[in-house]
Amino acid sequence: MSATLVIGGGVNGLVCATLLARAGRRVTLLEQRDAVGGAAITRELTTGFRVPAAAHDVGPLRADVARDLNLNTHGLEFVPREAWMTALDGHGHAVTLWHDVAKTRASLAQFSQADADRWPAFVDARAKLGRVVASILPHTPPSIDSPAPRELWRLLQTARQFRALGAADGYRLLRWGPMPVADLVAEHVETPSVAAALAADGVFGAMLGPWSAGSGLLFLLHAANQCAGDPRLVWPRGGPGALTAALVRAAEQAGVTIRTGARVAEVLSDNTGTRGVRLADGTTVDGTTIVSGIDPKTTYALCDPMTLPSEVRWRARNYRTAGTLAKVNLALSALPVVPGADREQLATRIRMAADVDAMERAFDHVKYGAFSPSPWLEALIPSLGDPSLAPPGAHVMSIYAQYAPHTLREGTWETARAPFLAAVLETLDRFMPGVRSLIVEAEVLTPADLEREWGMAGGHIHHGELALDQLFTMRPLLNWSQYRTPVKGLWLCSAGTHPGLGLTGGSGANAAREILARG
């Protein structure tokens, strides 16, 4: 039996490789770095301090993926998180949104009775719409030109689910997608810091500000993800690397051969299809099926251009991958003081913005190729729920900082890294006074670093902008959204395919199913 090669050992690559091997394929996974895991890794920042290097939450894993791979038998254990997020306004107020509705209402009522009153209806609507969107996540996007009867049937099912929403929610779904998330949230929430924290779902990792049209869609996709898995299970004990460790055990048990330090330089193909890959060291690896777990833009760039139709070359080149999210990891000598928030409220993602306007101002700079002097921040202190990450009494903090461009218009990241870190820390200090004095060690990963170290084009954490024109049947490209490519034998399984977004394993699982059915 001929070999199947999976390029890239991120979560989707591992999931796809494992499912293919389980079905009897002979699978070799090629990872360019010295360890697999992609964005899901835990690593030592300095002696005794371990941080989620890139992503600081996983998934939630899609329920079917976790089940099919028996990840719990491979040592994966989650530290459940009851708080969804905590919003800080920088003036000593903290509002925590819990997965529990009643608890959230109590929390909101301290700041706005109106918000408390409207909350149940809002989360209910969000969940209802999220479920409809979630229903399309596990399926391969249909073909537009010649949909198979199966695909039509599924579309009909989705249409029926949509209509079952009733007029009010149906229209809501149609309105929410294209809306600016700022408007969407403002219809339901008035407390400025809470509105900003919720709106963050709509701009996370994207070249969008909360006033940008289309950010409502990202908000909906996050809602859908939360419906497709358990939203409380986003922190594996030991960090995202523990998920990778479990996935590796599952892969090895299924018979996948994992090769690290193997960077693919070219996909080899002739007129009958793919033959294998050439590695950066010049050696070749044979394989007739090649599945790419790296982003579509980079994948297409690995192909012989002559094998791609001109329209695919052009569209792939124009596929938008401008990253805006930077990562800052801190080792702290003690738990920072956060006015207004207790320990329990801090044991979740902490979103920091006084209001939506502050986020929009942070966004303004990236349009002109500069980083925000006062960026929007989401911090996680994972050592609160998982003390193994830091020495006793000490903590680690993982921060998503937006906005930072992949390419600076003036200067380079070499010289800008320090001022950017200073901007992040200065901003952080406004929400957590004195935090700077606790820092033992700090590291910054800009979108340029994410691209260089992890290989994603533009440093875009979603492997391509999540916009209406790059989703579903158009992710990554129209006619090539069914995990296939114009190169026979070459498949895509990364977050740059439907459904993408978050370390859910969804793209990898969908791709494996498609490859087994048609490949």
Added chain:
Amino acid sequence: MRYDAIVIGGGHNGLTCAAYLAKAGRKTLVLERRHVLGGAAVTEEVFPGYKFSVCSYVVSLLRPEIIRDLDLPAHGLELLPLDGTLTPMLNGDYLWRMNDHNKSRREIARHSRKDADAYDDYGMAMVEMGRFAKPILSMTPPDPMSLDPRGLLDLLSVGKRFRGMRYHDKVNQVQLLTMSAVDFLDQWFETDALKATMSASGIIGTFLGVRSPGTAYVLLHHYMGEIDGAFRSWGLSRGGTGAVSNAIAGAARRFGAEIRTEAPVAHILMKNGRATGVALENGDEIQADIVVSSVDPRLTFERFMNTKDLPDDFVQGVKRYKYRGSSGKVNLALDALPDFTCLPGPGEHLRGAISISPSVDYMERAYDEAKHGAFSSRPYIDIVIPTLSDASLAPPGKHVMSCFVQYAPYHLKPGDMWDDARREAFGDAVIDAIAVHAPNIRNIIRHRQVLTPLDIERTFGLSEGNIFQGELSLEQLFFLRPVPGWAQYATPIDKLYMCGSATHPGGGIMGAPGKNAAEKILKDAKR
């Protein structure tokens, strides 16, 4: 006196609707609040001897079938071509695109050979896009949540036509609906000034920047006029845009419609849950079988009616509908022609549009200021000098110049308001921005009229000064315009209809909402 139909508002859509109703034999009355007809499509002698298209100033979208059906040329409509767009650049050069594709191509090649080639592809792509979109303009939007088979068939036919398109056209179509104008254009072009000027079409009348997703659609909305060949490309109407309204009014009268000016409506009369006529501010009550409102939803439902008479969710939809006017207008009476340093002296280049949009960043920064509650200190300006095509608008040797300006937000940051001082400061910013490219402008201004969004609201009855009666953003288009579930010109009140730009397909001197509404009304009457 009893009428079959009363149309509230004598703007071009109200008049168009009335003309079609009258043509179908309905005894129709149009009520206009002001002393002149036309709404925002109006010509007024603002300063003695100087006539201005005070608000909207160019014509391109006017549906050809309306011109034909109403025989508008017989009622005085004459369209004068407006050839080309001149963009003065920051480096002292200029970009001058003309209606003649080959000339434009050569001009673009001066800046980028690659862009010149792409210009062909782009032009062809947009023709296809327009061809796809046009039938949608004259369609009553289907309601996706109803089971009405006709509506679903309409949707299916759109889907079928979509499937029949070529690969690139399909992608372009989706991109147009969702992308930002700059992202869309980035795929073809590299010349900054070219992208800036082209993307400007994407922001007109919206509170979005050229980099905001959704602006590519407005680009298409404005491109629609350019694709039917030269005559129906962007043009001026002889006598100003008021002449368009007057021609439609002439046609309406000829079909028997009655039109009253200075007849402001106070409220819509209701009986047993249905509209029965209107009461004027002077106390007169006029009865009619149906009432059609061409004014925006805020005026129709919140001012002319008691919202208690309407279903709650509908009222919510009306309240949520976004206006957020973003543009102003500066009308200048000039002693001489402006002299642009990039292309000195008088000439053909002044006869078209002159676009102050030198770079994408310039456009985006103008938006950033507005987004945070201030008028743009360096705004985007679309300039037209209509006297070069129609000398009758000013005394001999003199000129009028129309400057459409963005951004001037209706909502200023807390503490600021549109008062006389700020209006003049805004006017000064506009003149300053023009003077960067045409320094003599300061010395040739005889009179200046500055309209802020607040002025536009007060004078023309457009809520928040939105020239399209509500933003052309994706969540307010097609079956969602103006209120989800009420996109078919009907309202929750029996016998009350809408026919203004707040209904599908939206604003611009297009007439389509008025015509579509009339057709819907006549169809309902047959039931």
